[in-house]
Amino acid sequence: MRSIPIKTTEEIEAMRHAGKILTQTLDLLERSIKAGMSTKELDQMAEDFIRSYKGCTPGFKGYHGFTGAICTSINQEAVHGIPSPDRILEAGDIIGLDCGVYYKGLHTDACRTVAIGVVDHDIRQFMKITRKSLQEGVKQIKPGGHIGDISAAVQTVLERFDYGIVEDCTGHGVGHELHEPPEIMNVGIKGTGPMMEPGMVLAVEPISTMGEGDIKTAPDGWTLYTADGSLSAHFEQTVLVTEDGHEILAG
Ligand code: MG
Numbered sequence: 001m002r003s004i005p006i007k008t009t010e011e012i013e014a015m016r017h018a019g020k021i022l023t024q025t026l027d028l029l030e031r032s033i034k035a036g037m038s039t040k041e042l043d044q045m046a047e048d049f050i051r052s053y054k055g056c057t058p059g060f061k062g063y064h065g066f067t068g069a070i071c072t073s074i075n076q077e078a079v080h081g082i083p084s085p086d087r088i089l090e091a092g093d094i095i096g097l098d099c100g101v102y103y104k105g106l107h108t109d110a111c112r113t114v115a116i117g118v119v120d121h122d123i124r125q126f127m128k129i130t131r132k133s134l135q136e137g138v139k140q141i142k143p144g145g146h147i148g149d150i151s152a153a154v155q156t157v158l159e160r161f162d163y164g165i166v167e168d169c170t171g172h173g174v175g176h177e178l179h180e181p182p183e184i185m186n187v188g189i190k191g192t193g194p195m196m197e198p199g200m201v202l203a204v205e206p207i208s209t210m211g212e213g214d215i216k217t218a219p220d221g222w223t224l225y226t227a228d229g230s231l232s233a234h235f236e237q238t239v240l241v242t243e244d245g246h247e248i249l250a251g
């Protein structure tokens with residue numbers, strides 16, 4: 001198994017800078033998004049914003065041939081939706097906005113799911129709880145803790161509300177590669193898995209559904225959607241393991 005990279009002070013400084021811009025990109029998208037917009041418009045907005053900072057580029061663009069600066073996953077789409085001028089947002093949709101900023105050879109990665117206009121209370125609750133599962137997972141991040149502590153915390157929150165967990169998708173280490181060791185499952189057992197050490201940077205990302213956790217791949221080869229057609233939500237943060245706990249770098 002490949003070892004988990006430990007970042008240098010310089011690398012952490014670069015990721016902190018990129019992470020700040022990534023968080024601001026998501027803030028901008030969340031503020032601007034409305035019915036009638038295409039997912040391509042959001043994509044362009046994100047790309048322009050990221051590139052307005054010297055040395056920063058959208059980390060997803062060109063990744064294994066992905067064409068967007070962001071992934072836009074609407075309703076039953078769980079992850080990796082491709083921005084398109086033909087996908088127009090409607091009131092009542094929910095959309096996952098997943099984005100990465102690349103700076104000085106390092107990636108950061110974060111996602112939020114937001115609603116377009118007014119959505120039903122149970123959908124609001126679903127998004128809120130998925131975000132809560134991320135927060136509870138991130139709370140486990142500290143030196144001496146195990147990766148399984150994160151997984152177990154995410155799973156506990158989502159299962160308490162009987163939401164589906166997309167087990168085929170996982171969180172991951174992030175740095176010189178967008179996806180590095182370790183794999184961070186969204187189900188797991190406390191006290192198992194690799195031990196966390198200061199300097200590790202982890203992307204924690206619960207992906208939940210209002211039904212079952214099974215997913216299928218769309219004909220575009222990228223978009224993963226729920227097999228039962230239920231809504232899906234996705235939240236992600238890039239988090240540094242510090243000497244005495246953690247620091248959220250992005251999201
Ligand atoms: Mg992501």
Ligand code: MG
Pocket residue numbers: 109171172203205236
């Ligand atoms: Mg990720």
